Structures are given as structure tokens and as C-alpha cells.
């Protein structure tokens with residue numbers, strides 16, 4: 001699908017260069033130095049605006065490949081006068097593996113990622129084993145991994161993968177929950193809840209005792225939408 005590109009001039013938006021530049025440090029985009037967290041697929045920004053208010057001790061990168069969503073997110077952040085969010089138009093795996101140092105994230109949030117409900121499209125899902133391995137590499141020890149979805153089988157797949165992986169510990173006493181007190185609701189979550197569909201939440205953490213050498217570097221080099229950056233900027 002081709003997107004109509006709207007130029008984003010908001011000071012909240014950071015136009016990511018095609019390739020990382022020498023000495024580039026995304027944590028320097030913020031007026032105050034704080035631990036850095038990442039929301040992947042921020043949509044129109046209604047989750048991040050709530051979260052950034054709730055967690056003023058963190059700086060947030062909110063990313064999406066959807067240009068109009070980035071624009072709407074910037075507008076929301078500007079209206080809310082929040083200084084701890086920057087919006088980037090970026091593909092998740094590309095951003096992680098090209099622009100962020102290992103162990104640089106205090107938290108990763110992924111809400112209602114594209115579910116790819118058809119069986120033959122399941123391998124297009126973002127959150128699979130390779131992705132979880134990559135996320136672990138970029139989380140700092142003790143860093144949080146949050147995942148929510150309205151798709152039960154997506155939630156079950158992720159909930160089955162995580163206990164098998166060295167380096168993640170479950171923060172909850174169950175693999176999946178349908179309520180996570182204090183966790184803001186995104187646009188998609190609200191929509192599904194209004195339709196009577198539950199949202200499934202997962203909250204793991206990188207094992208705080210896992211040494212850096214205990215985490216394998218990412219191997220992701222293929223995957224649906226991973227070509228996006230090259231295509232869009234060609």
C-alpha cells in the first residue's frame with residue numbers, strides 16, 4: 001500500500017536519516033536525560049500520550065511506519081505539552097538493529113500489532129521468536145516487555161514462546177491476563193472492548209541477572225515489512 005506522504009514539521013518528530021550517522025544518539029533528542037522506552041506501532045498516539053503523562057521519569061520514542069499516524073501522534077503530544085516523547089517514522093526491527101545500542105531500553109510497549117489472522121499470513125506477524133530475541137538484546141537488564149492484543153491466538157503464541165526463552169521472566173503470575181491495572185488503553189483496545197472482545201496482556205521483563213554475553217545478538221534480516229524502509233526511501 002502506498003501512503004500519501006504528509007510533511008511533518010512538528011518539533012516532536014525526528015526525521016530519521018536513511019542510515020545512522022556517526023555518533024548518533026537517539027537518547028539525546030530529549031531536553032532531559034532519562035531512561036529511554038519505546039512504543040512500537042503508536043498508531044495515532046492515544047496510548048503514548050497517556051503513558052508519557054503517567055511515567056514522567058522516562059523518555060519515550062514512539063514509532064510507526066504510518067506517516068499520518070506519526071503526524072497525529074505529534075499533534076497529540078504537542079497539545080498535551082509533553083517533553084518526554086519523540087515520534088519517528090520507522091520500522092521496528094530496522095530501528096532496533098540500526099539505531100539503538102544494546103541494553104538501551106527501559107521498556108518496550110507493543111499494543112494490538114497487526115494480527116494477520118489468516119493462517120497463511122502468520123509469518124508476517126511482528127512478534128515471533130526472532131523478534132523477541134531481538135527485543136531482549138535491546139532491553140536493559142530488568143527492562144519491561146509489554147504486549148497486548150485482541151487476538152487470542154496471537155496472545156497464546158507469544159505466551160507460549162516467552163517461557164521457552166532464556167532471559168525473560170514473567171512479571172505476572174499468569175502467562176496472560178485480560179486486565180492490567182494502570183495500563184492505558186489504546187484506540188484499538190478501546191474499540192475491541194466496546195465490541196465486547198477481551199484484550200490479552202503479557203508483561204515480561206529481561207532477567208536483571210542475565211549478563212550481556214547471555215543474550216545473542218539479533219539475527220533478523222528478513223520479515224514482512226522489513227523491506228519497508230528501503231522501498232519507501234528508494
Ligand SMILES: C[S@@+](CC[C@H](N)C(=O)[O-])C[C@H]1O[C@@H](n2cnc3c(N)ncnc32)[C@H](O)[C@@H]1O
Nearest residue numbers: 041043064065066091092111112114186187188
Ligand atoms: C493495528 S494498529 C494498532 C495501533 C495502536 N498500537 C493501537 O493499539 O491503537 C498497528 C500499528 O502498527 C504499525 N506497524 C505495523 N508493523 C509495524 C512495524 N514493523 N514497525 C512499526 N510499526 C508497525 C501500523 O502502521 C499500525 O499503525
